[in-house]
Amino acid sequence: MSDTPVSAALLTTPLNALHIELGARMVPFAGYSMPVQYPAGLMAEHHHTRTAAGLFDVSHMGQLRLVGPEAAAAFESLMPVDVIDLAVGKQRYGLLLNEAGGIMDDLMFVRRADDIFVVVNGACKVADIAHIQARIGARCQVIPMPEMALLALQGPQAVTALSRLAPGVEKLVFMTGGHFVVNTGTLSIPVFLTRSGYTGEDGFEISVHHAQADALARALLAQPEVKPIGLGARNSLRLEAGLCLHGNDIDASTSPVEANLLWAIQKVRRAGGARAGGFPGADNILAAIASPASLSRVRVGLVALERIPVREHVRLEDLQGNAIGEVSSGLLGPTVDRPIAMGYVAPAFAALGTRVNAIVRGKPVPMEVAPMPFNPTHYFRG
Known part of the structure; x- marks a missing residue:
């Protein structure tokens, strides 16, 4: 059983009983x-x-469909991303922006034959769906999918485990998708x-009806590669x-340019493109792309030069002790x-x-700006 008391007000995913059966320590996260x-x-x-291969329950995330002949153009009006030209079966990363060009949420979407399938973050899903409905609901149907669960199977042996149960998935490449049994x-x-x-590894994200999520999870966990x-x-x-x-690393006050998400x-x-601008905050974002010197901050990777974990919200200083920024995420990387x-x-x-220097409990921890990813990614590109 869980060793952390969880409020009765929290929502649960369709795999809640399975988590408890497996001895999980349960915590509140995004209202779940x-x-x-x-x-x-x-x-x-x-x-x-x-x-x-690892199996993750990510059913707290929001799933929705955009339906209608104007769906792609309508969705493109909310993001600085090419939706219209995305081919059927292809997936893309998107940024839902506010009027200042701040990142309300980041999301994934797939162009399917009869709709656009969208997955948004759990903590943002209620606001995201309301925003999308208010902004483009007159141009296309915005259909939330609360009946669907979401599982992620990640790791170098994910394809071995899943293709045993769903032959054909091994033919997919990174950022493509399809319907399977x-x-x-x-x-x-x-x-x-x-x-x-x-995770940076090869793997799959699987949308399944909540009534069959438990059976799917148990079938995947029965594979010798999966935990x-x-x-x-x-x-x-x-x-x-x-x-x-x-x-943590991006929020409604962060622009894609300072977040290094160009x-x-x-x-x-972008400026000069066939469909430049036309998204919330376009003037601010296109100006920042044109003049990066105007930025006041930028997202970077950091490695500590001593074996001291540096957590989020830790102050960053130059070598003279002047404040120059703040850590947004940090930990001891198990692989690296x-x-x-x-x-x-x-x-x-x-x-x-x-x-x-990162200031940890009042003492400077030397750090160095480093390239990301910290660990090489292993996406399957064919």
Whole structure:
């Protein structure tokens, strides 16, 4: 059973009973009772995902469909991203912006034959769906999918385990998806899945009806490669992969430019592109792209030069003791075996190799600006 009392007001996912059965320690997260770790512990779960396959319950996240002939153009009006030209079966990372160009949420979406399938972050989903409905609901149907659960199977052996139950998934490449049937031996479970994830490893995210989520999870956990993984290892895996966590590394006050997410803004949406601008905060963002010197801060990777973990909200200083920024995420990376972090610094301190100090309990910990990802990614590109 859980060793953390969880308020009765918290929502639960369709796998709640399974988590408790597996001995998970449950914690409040995004309004849900979620497993932070299982008896093996965070380190073992992290390493298992890097070497074999880990199963994550991410059913707290929001799923929705955009339907209608104007859906792509309408959705594109909310983000600095190319939606219109995305081919059927392809997935893309998107940034939902406010009027100042701040990141309300980051999300994933897939162009399907009859809709656009969107996955948003759990903590933001109510506000996201309301925002999307208010802004483009007159141009397309915005259909929330609360009946769907979401599982992530991640790691180098994920494809081996899943293709045993759903032959054909091995033909997908990174950031593509399709409809499949998972055969458990007693059940045939229809799913929509993409070859993607939040760990830096090969893997899949699987959308399944909540009534069949438990059966699907048990079938996957019955595979010899697969073990259950909690939120703790999900966080350490994504940080080693250099992936942002909304609410920590990006939020409604952060622009994509200072967050170093320009790779997510296709050329067609930038100045001079065929569909430049036309998204919330476009003037601010296009001006910042044109004049990076105007930025007051920028997201960087950091490694500590001493074996002292540096956590979020820790102050960053230059070598003379002047404040230059703040850590947004940080921990001891289990795979890289050293303290790593992301943070925001003044642009003058953003060059690779720059030395800075993190102030931990009043004492300076030397850190160096480092490239991300901290651990090489292993996405399957064919």
